[in-house]
Amino acid sequence: MGRDVRIEVLNAPSVPQHQVLVIQTGATSWTEPIRPYLSSGILLEDKAEARKIHHKALWYQMHDEVLFGKSFLGPLLRCVDADDANYVVREIHEGICGLHVGPRMVVAKIMNAGYYWPGMHMDALKEIRKCDACQRHAPRTLRPQNDLVPVTAAWPFQKWAIDIMGPFPEAPGRVKFLLVAIDYFTKWVEAKPLAHVRQRI
Known part of the structure; x- marks a missing residue:
């Protein structure tokens, strides 16, 4: 089976050169030289x-x-x-x-x-x-407005955060507060419901 390379020679342009839209042009600057x-x-x-x-x-x-x-x-x-x-x-x-x-x-x-x-x-x-x-009408970006501040923790359970949330509507056992602790590295969450929160000074 022979391999043929076919070449077509065009003697004239296939697209007429005057097929462009015409608008009024003013004095050009970049075309002067x-x-x-x-x-x-x-x-x-x-x-x-x-x-x-x-x-x-x-x-x-x-x-x-x-x-x-x-x-x-x-x-x-x-x-x-x-x-x-x-x-x-x-x-x-x-x-x-x-x-x-x-x-x-x-x-x-x-x-x-x-x-x-x-x-x-x-x-x-x-x-x-x-x-x-x-x-x-541009799509809204979901990126935060401020730069994110990374929390550095070298190993699990090195750094914890504890917070008290509530009061919530009263649940069975008359609990209405929540004590939440989270580990910064693994994002491990521990929560304990509480009925009363007492403040010590």
């Missing part, structure tokens, strides 16, 4: 910065004067500035079809919608923390 390099090959005079831009530009592509980010297995992602990024995060998180999900799901939905900008996760997290509905 990349955009002139891709459109006309202009680099900065600083050699180190020029090398960084040259390497960054491999992940981007200009098409009809719009900057797109390349993704590994998906279509091109439209690059947006900070104002549009905040709008996109708010619309996906709490918009008409918003689900009020966490930042990782919001970023996945943004990329599925066809948008990209650096720092998507941090921007999504900041916007989600401002959401009033998420803060009101």
Whole structure:
């Protein structure tokens, strides 16, 4: 039985490059060094910065004067500035079809919608923390408000605590108090019902 490796060569992209949503974008800031390099090959005079831009530009592509980010297995992602990024995060998180999900799901939905900008996760997290509905309906934590103080006991029955509880409703034998002793190490409990508690000074 021979083992065949089948290779399919695609001569054209399987996904049309223009299948992204379009929004009004303002003046970009983080795309300023990349955009002139891709459109006309202009680099900065600083050699180190020029090398960084040259390497960054491999992940981007200009098409009809719009900057797109390349993704590994998906279509091109439209690059947006900070104002549009905040709008996109708010619309996906709490918009008409918003689900009020966490930042990782919001970023996945943004990329599925066809948008990209650096720092998507941090921007999504900041916007989600401002959401009033998420803060009101968040699940309550069951953790204690204060730090737990551990009780150190090296061996069983080294440290005991004794307390008197009551008065309770009267039980048979006219007992209405309870003397309780507990071991700190094993949590062993001993209890004795009492009818009277006398205080000595």
